[in-house]
Amino acid sequence: MTTIKAAVCREFNAPLTIEEIELRAPQMGEVQVDVEAVAICHSDISFWQGGFGGALPAVYGHEAAGRVSAVGPGVQGVAVGDSVCVTLIRACGTCRCCGEGKPTICETPYDASHGPLTLSDGTPVYHGLATAGFAEKVVVDQSQVVTIPDSIGMDVASLLSCGVITGVGAAVNAAGVKPGDDVVVIGAGGVGLNAIQGAAIAGARRIVAVDMTEEKLAAAREFGATDGVLATEAKPFREVHKLLGRGADAVLVTVGAVPAYDQAPRYLAxxxxxVMVGMPHFGQNATYSPLLMADAGQSIIGTKMGDCVIKRDIPWMVDMYQQGRLKLDELVSNRWRLDEINEAIADTMGGAARRNVILM
Structure with a gap:
């Protein structure tokens, strides 16, 4: 067992506490990573708020990057000293979904209540999002990591572990945006900006960002949006129809807000x-008209982590970044220490930050 510092959740919606907890050594097929950077995602906040359930005490954080410091038996393709992105995508490789190339929805359950973390008295610590990245070190399954060049900064690399692959993948993989398509992205936060980048890379004709403030719409244009519409307008979908001359081929909802889901079909051609990207809390439900959508041949699809295959998609995105075709540095709003994590969470909840990154 190794003693590490971590930000522990003892009570939902209460400040996280920096504590020393125990991390066991990696077992069969597992990798230990010394975390150098971990970004704060809204999914971490939703877990901390109790919106997604889970046991306590817990350690959250899943958008991480660092260096491999130990490997368990049977690990292949990654070695001690490698720089890696650490994701929540834990895939068995043998279930039907994994066999069909859909590791993000692996059907093999993982018991996060009995992961590699414990308190000093042996009490299990919930292994949040199968990662527990708000800590100095993590132990994860080898399927959750992908090697990256040493030349890429760990702060921007951490964003590839969730926010970037989720947004870009939602456009490229889930929505299947093709050249000439018209795309609406609802929400111009961290994931939304990457969805915009993904739509631009895929060759969309028009990319319309919808958000609550002019500042967010200006940021969206920096990342490739051709147009912006304020969500505060009485019927923003009508403005989108005017801009496009028709509805959109794909509407990517990147915020976990039910009103956004209620309106989303009204933007469609x-x-x-x-495409459902943002995740409202459990029990919050949206409504739509099956009659109208069926009559128009429209559909609603879900996507988790951009339907990415990380060992295929993260190296591609790293290369795009190195070519200057994918913005990453511009996504980092602020950098914080682990002992400042509560302030970083509060800043993220304020809505202005693209991504706040904790540097260890």
Whole structure:
């Protein structure tokens, strides 16, 4: 067992506490990573708020990057000293979904209540999002990591572990945006900006950002949006129809807000699709008209982590970044220490930050 510092959640919606806890050594197929950077994602906040359930005490954080410091038996393709992104995508490789190339929805359950973390008295610590990245070190399954060049900064590399692959993948993989398509992205936060980048890379004709403030719409244009519409307008979907001359081929909802989901189908053209990216809290439900959507040949699809295959997609995105075709540095709003994590969470909840990154 190794003693590490971690930000521990003892009570939902209460400040995290920096504590010394115990981390066991990696077992069969597992990798230990010394975390150098971990970004704060809204999914971490939703877990901390109790919106996604889970046991306590817990350690959250899943958008991490660092260096491999130990490997368990049977590990292949990664070695001590490698720089890696650490994701929540834990895939068995043998279930039907994994066999069909869909590791983000692996069907093999993972018991996060009995992971590699314990308190000093042996009490299990919930292994949040199968990662527990708000800590000095993590032990994760080898399927959750992908090697990256040493030349890429760990702060920007951490963003590839969730926010970037989720947004870019939602456009490229889930929505299947193709050249000439018209795309609406609802929400111009961290994930939304990456969805915009993904739509631009895929060759979309028009990319319309919808958000609550002019500042967010200006940021969206920096990342490739061709147009912006304020969500505060009485019927923003009508403005989008005017801009496009029709509805959108794909509407990517990147915020976990039910009102955004309620309105999303109204932006669509015939044959268009709503792509569910942002995740409201459990029990919050949206409504839509099956009659109208079926009559127009429209659809709603879900996507988790951008339907990415990390060992295929993260190296591609790293290369795009190195070529200057994918913005990463511009996504980092602020850098914080681990002992400042509560302030970083509060800043993230304020809505202005693209991504706040904890540097160890």
């Amino acid at each position: 015939n044959g268009g699709k709503v």
